[in-house]
Amino acid sequence: xxxxxxxxxxxxxxxxxxxxxxxxxxxxxxxxxxxxxxxxxxxxxxxxxxxxxxxxxxxxxxxxxxxxxxxxxxxxxxxxxxxxxxxxxxxxxxxxxxxxxxxxxxxxxxxxxxxxxxxxxxxxxxx
Amino acid sequence: xxxxxxxxxxxxxxxxxxxxxxxxxxxxxxxxxxxxxxxxxxxxxxxxxxxxxxxxxxxxxxxxxxxxxxxxxxxxxxxxxxxxxxxxxxxxxxxxxxxxxxxxxxxxxxxxxxxxxxxxxxxxxxxxxxxxxxxxxxxxxxxxxxxxxxxxxxxxxxxxxxxxxxxxxxxxxxxxxxxxxxxxxxxxxxxxxxxxxxxxxxxxxxxxxxxxxxxxxxxxxxxxxxxxxxxxxxxxxxxxxxxxxxxxxxxxxxxxxxxxxxxxxxxxxxxxxxxxxxxxxxxxxxxx
Numbered sequence: 001x002x003x004x005x006x007x008x009x010x011x012x013x014x015x016x017x018x019x020x021x022x023x024x025x026x027x028x029x030x031x032x033x034x035x036x037x038x039x040x041x042x043x044x045x046x047x048x049x050x051x052x053x054x055x056x057x058x059x060x061x062x063x064x065x066x067x068x069x070x071x072x073x074x075x076x077x078x079x080x081x082x083x084x085x086x087x088x089x090x091x092x093x094x095x096x097x098x099x100x101x102x103x104x105x106x107x108x109x110x111x112x113x114x115x116x117x118x119x120x121x122x123x124x125x126x127x
Numbered sequence: 128x129x130x131x132x133x134x135x136x137x138x139x140x141x142x143x144x145x146x147x148x149x150x151x152x153x154x155x156x157x158x159x160x161x162x163x164x165x166x167x168x169x170x171x172x173x174x175x176x177x178x179x180x181x182x183x184x185x186x187x188x189x190x191x192x193x194x195x196x197x198x199x200x201x202x203x204x205x206x207x208x209x210x211x212x213x214x215x216x217x218x219x220x221x222x223x224x225x226x227x228x229x230x231x232x233x234x235x236x237x238x239x240x241x242x243x244x245x246x247x248x249x250x251x252x253x254x255x256x257x258x259x260x261x262x263x264x265x266x267x268x269x270x271x272x273x274x275x276x277x278x279x280x281x282x283x284x285x286x287x288x289x290x291x292x293x294x295x296x297x298x299x300x301x302x303x304x305x306x307x308x309x310x311x312x313x314x315x316x317x318x319x320x321x322x323x324x325x326x327x328x329x330x331x332x333x334x335x336x337x338x339x340x341x342x343x344x345x346x347x348x349x350x351x352x353x354x355x356x357x358x359x360x361x362x363x364x365x366x367x368x369x370x371x372x373x374x375x376x377x378x379x380x381x382x383x384x385x386x387x388x389x390x391x392x393x394x395x396x397x398x399x400x401x402x403x404x405x406x407x408x409x410x411x412x413x414x415x
Contacts, residue, residue: 083360087320090358094316094351105360107327112360 007032009039015116016045017109022054029062033069040076047116048073049109053084063098070103079104081112166263169249172256174199174217186265188235199261202232204239220246221256229266241270289315291322298399299328300392304337312348316355323361330399331356334392336367346381353386362387362402366395 006021006028016039021028036048050066052058070080081104085093093100106112159167159180166183168176175198179191187194187202194201200213207213207230220226225247232242247260288311294300299322301315323331333349335341341349353363364387368376373390376383389395400407 081360082358085358085360087317087324087355087359090320090355091316093358094355099354100358105358107323107329107360111329 007035009035011039011043011045013113014043014046015113016040016043016048017051018048019051020055022056024055024062026061029065033065033072036069037072037076040073040078045078047079047081049106049112049116050080050082051084051109052082052089053086055089056086058085058089058093058098060096060098063093063100067100067103070100079116081106081115083107083109083112164264166261168199168261168263170199170217170246170259170261172217172221172258174213174259177258183263186234186240186263187232193235202263204231204233207231216246217259220259221248224248232263240265241267289318291318293322293326293328294332294396295399297326297328297330297403298396299323299326299331300334301331302334302337302392305339307338307345307348309344309348312352316352319352320355320359323356323359329361330402331361331363332392332395332399333363333365334367334395335365335372336369336392338367338372341372341375341379343379343381346376346379346383350381350383350386364389364395364398364402366390366392 006024008019010017010019016036018032018036020032024032039045040048048070055062066080066082073080082100083106085105104115106115162180163182163185166186167180168183169178171177175196176194179189179194184190189201198213200208203213216226216228225245227246228244230242230244231239232244233239243264243266245262247262249257249260251257288305290302292300292302299319301319303315307315319331322328333352335349338345349365353365356363365383366389368388368390387398389398
């Protein structure tokens with residue numbers, strides 16, 4: 001079982017860098033949420049960067065959990081940025097109607113960190 | 128044979144006629160032996176090789192000694208044989224006088240070539256079938272050239288359907304022209320998403336100036352594309368929203384309120400610069 005052992009959370013500049021394993025099962029996804037929230041409290045982080053660049057398939061449970069986690073992180077005073085979604089995953093996600101609930105996204109970890117340094121919701125509001 | 132050959136202009140008929148005729152026959156034989164581009168062979172009524180010219184040897188690889196007496200099905204790829212293709216060809220040729228075909232044929236070494244084949248029934252004065260003449264031309268080079276042109280045309284069409292160009296460091300442009308159907312949307316999504324990844328571009332301009340009209344489905348396709356690009360972490364600005372399109376979108380009740388939209392491509396480019404925190408200033412002003 002690839003539960004907690006395969007989830008990696010690194011703390012950089014009060015930000016949680018979370019790497020999601022390539023083929024996360026439901027248990028791993030649930031564990032991920034708990035680990036992230038626990039770490040939020042432990043280090044009083046300002047945000048979460050969720051690197052999903054190794055994820056090859058995205059199911060609705062995973063998408064819902066990520067969106068939920070982002071809302072929970074937000075309640076705890078942080079922001080979540082999803083990084084590195086593969087084109088094929090994005091195509092499937094939009095086709096089956098997964099939107100990640102308007103979560104913030106970035107092309108790279110570097111850009112995600114830049115985004116977290118700026119005032120919240122700056123990107124989407126600027127139209 | 129009813130045909131008259133006149134080998135020398137101004138030659139006297141009569142006395143020289145017999146000599147001319149045999150000389151003509153000799154010339155025809157030389158023609159068949161020397162011709163390079165046509166493999167000319169004769170078959171007996173059952174389809175076994177009776178004669179074989181030099182071009183046939185060059186094209187197919189067998190020498191006359193090797194092939195004379197063999198059935199002409201030797202020249203066909205194995206998959207053509209069970210269907211009775213060779214019998215059919217001879218039947219058509221004997222009924223209609225000729226048979227023409229283009230297809231793969233096999234050389235002695237097993238390699239294939241694309242051939243144009245004409246089989247002619249050879250009948251004597253009484254109408255008895257004496258055999259068949261078979262003229263084969265190697266069209267492999269022509270076929271390859273045609274194939275290449277077809278492939279290039281297809282590539283050009285595909286490229287023209289959804290071009291994705293990088294107009295600035297970090298800014299991609301997709302000038303959409305013509306109606307957007309599901310298949311094109313799929314292509315657009317694939318190409319745009321891969322290009323966004325490849326160039327790590329934070330902004331993509333989707334220009335619909337060249338899209339004649341927008342309906343609910345087209346709008347849905349655009350919304351899906353925009354959503355997919357955003358999942359990757361890039362922002363899309365929809366440009367070229369002219370008055371008629373704006374009216375249609377509102378009348379159809381299509382909600383684009385969380386999509387950046389601009390009326391012109393230049394306005395969109397300005398928005399892209401803003402998103403990238405770039406500023407374009409006139410040269411004089413830049414100095415001060």
